[in-house]
Structures are given as structure tokens and as C-alpha cells.
Amino acid sequence: MPKTSYLKNLSRTLRAPFNRQWSFRRLRTYHEERRSVPELVNWAMTFGGSGFLTIHTVQKHSEILALAQEVAQLKPRIILEIGTARAGTLLIWAGLANDRVLTCDLFHSPAQIPLLEALPPPDSDCQVSLLTGDSHTPEFKQRVASALGGEKVDFLFIDGDHTEAGVEQDYEDYKEFVRPGGLIAFHDIVAKQAIPTNQVYPFWERVKRSRDYKEFIDDREQTGFGIGLLRVPSTSS
Ligand SMILES: C[S@@+](CC[C@H](N)C(=O)[O-])C[C@H]1O[C@@H](n2cnc3c(N)ncnc32)[C@H](O)[C@@H]1O
Numbered sequence: 001m002p003k004t005s006y007l008k009n010l011s012r013t014l015r016a017p018f019n020r021q022w023s024f025r026r027l028r029t030y031h032e033e034r035r036s037v038p039e040l041v042n043w044a045m046t047f048g049g050s051g052f053l054t055i056h057t058v059q060k061h062s063e064i065l066a067l068a069q070e071v072a073q074l075k076p077r078i079i080l081e082i083g084t085a086r087a088g089t090l091l092i093w094a095g096l097a098n099d100r101v102l103t104c105d106l107f108h109s110p111a112q113i114p115l116l117e118a119l120p121p122p123d124s125d126c127q128v129s130l131l132t133g134d135s136h137t138p139e140f141k142q143r144v145a146s147a148l149g150g151e152k153v154d155f156l157f158i159d160g161d162h163t164e165a166g167v168e169q170d171y172e173d174y175k176e177f178v179r180p181g182g183l184i185a186f187h188d189i190v191a192k193q194a195i196p197t198n199q200v201y202p203f204w205e206r207v208k209r210s211r212d213y214k215e216f217i218d219d220r221e222q223t224g225f226g227i228g229l230l231r232v233p234s235t236s237s
Helices: 003-030 037-046 061-073 088-096 113-117 138-148 164-177 200-207
Strands: 078-082 100-105 127-132 153-158 178-187 213-216 227-231
Touching: 003 113, 037 061, 037 088, 061 088, 061 178, 061 213, 061 227, 078 088, 078 138, 078 164, 088 100, 088 153, 100 138, 113 127, 127 138, 138 164, 153 164, 164 178, 164 200, 178 200, 200 227
Parallel strands: 078 100, 078 153, 100 127, 153 178
Antiparallel strands: 178 227, 213 227
């Protein structure tokens, strides 16, 4: 690990007890009432915090709200997410799923795990499970399969590796876990991207052909963002 990253991680770890207090206080406020879909999205974007105890998402408000509304209509039992990061989208899924959210990332800090597991509303039966590892490895896919125990998910959110090959592999590997009539969404589908490794666009253009799809794009001229949504056919043909 480079020295600067090491020092940053050390500093975050030392500050974790103080940040934890703040974040759990904030969580209690969030849990004071059952949140509507727009409120879930607002909380995901403004929860805040510091270090590993931050909850935040880098999304366009109108896009993630439109997606959350689609997902809510499914009355989802189980949601699978690739790409936890600072858990903003996880907060939304944990407020929508009735049974379980599995969220995957290359790294989850031990400091952030209790906060993320505590995200579902107090009156909800939803459980959050964090799976740490590389979504592209067969071993990791097997861990997802074991965690699901043969159950299908209602919604798969692919927001991990944004290279064209990476997003395609996540789609090919994990689409089998989505139930008929379920939804699969991809983040960062617009053509213009500030980060050169964000290459979801060419994959999205291929995969959406002859499919039941929607696009949530705040502004067609924007750089970055954009959400693509596929509906899995209700019956296999
Ligand atoms: C854009 S962030 C996710 C943002 C989050 N969904 C949100 O909006 O709140 C992408 C995350 O994917 C993770 N990631 C990248 N490649 C991955 C892989 N091969 N397997 C698992 N996670 C990966 C990164 O570590 C990063 O935290």
C-alpha cells in the first residue's frame, strides 16, 4: 500500500470511535420514522459522516430517485448490489427490501460494517450482508450463490468495476440470480465520462438492444452518471 494511503487509513482507524458515535446518532434520527422513497434518496445523499463511518453516494438526484421508485414498485424481497463504496445506495436498498440486501465490494472496513448492517428501518425484517472480494472471481460468485441459498433476487444493481469488460462480466455472471420480471440496473451509462475507465456506455448500448429497458439521464449533455435499467422477461422464451 502507498505510504499516503497507509497514513490515511491509519488516521481513519484512529478517528473511528468518534466518527462511530456521530454516525449512530445520525442513524437514530434517520430511524425515527419510516421513510418514503424520496426521503430515502435524500438521506442517501446527505447522511454524511467522516472517514469509514461516512454514508454517501455520488449519484444524480433525479436519476437515483427514478430508479428507487421503479425498485419500490417491485416490493422487493431481496436485492443484490455490486459496489458498496460509501453505502449511499445501500441505504436506499435497505429501506426498500423486505428480506435481504447483499452488497459486494473489494473492500469493507471493519469500522463501517456495524453501521451498514444497522441500516434497515427498525420495523423491517431486512438484513444487510456485506460480501468482500472481487466479483469477477468464480469463488466470489459461489459465495453469492451460497448466501442466496437458491433464492432469486428482485433487483440487481451493477455499480462495481466500470470497465467495459468488467461491467459485462458482472452482468453475465450475476444475471442468473435475478428472478423473472426482476430488474437489473447499471450506473454511469452516458457516453461522456470524466474518468477514462468508466466504459459502461458501449456495453449498455449493446445490451439494451431488443430488450425491455429504460434510461434515467438527468441531462442528455451531461458528463458522467446516467442509469440504465433492464427488465428481465417474466417468462423465459
Ligand atoms: C461507484 S462505487 C459504488 C457506489 C455505490 N453503489 C453508491 O452509489 O453509493 C464502485 C465500487 O465498486 C467497487 N468495485 C470495483 N471493482 C469491483 C469488483 N471487481 N468487485 C467488487 N467490487 C468492486 C469499488 O471498490 C467501489 O467501492
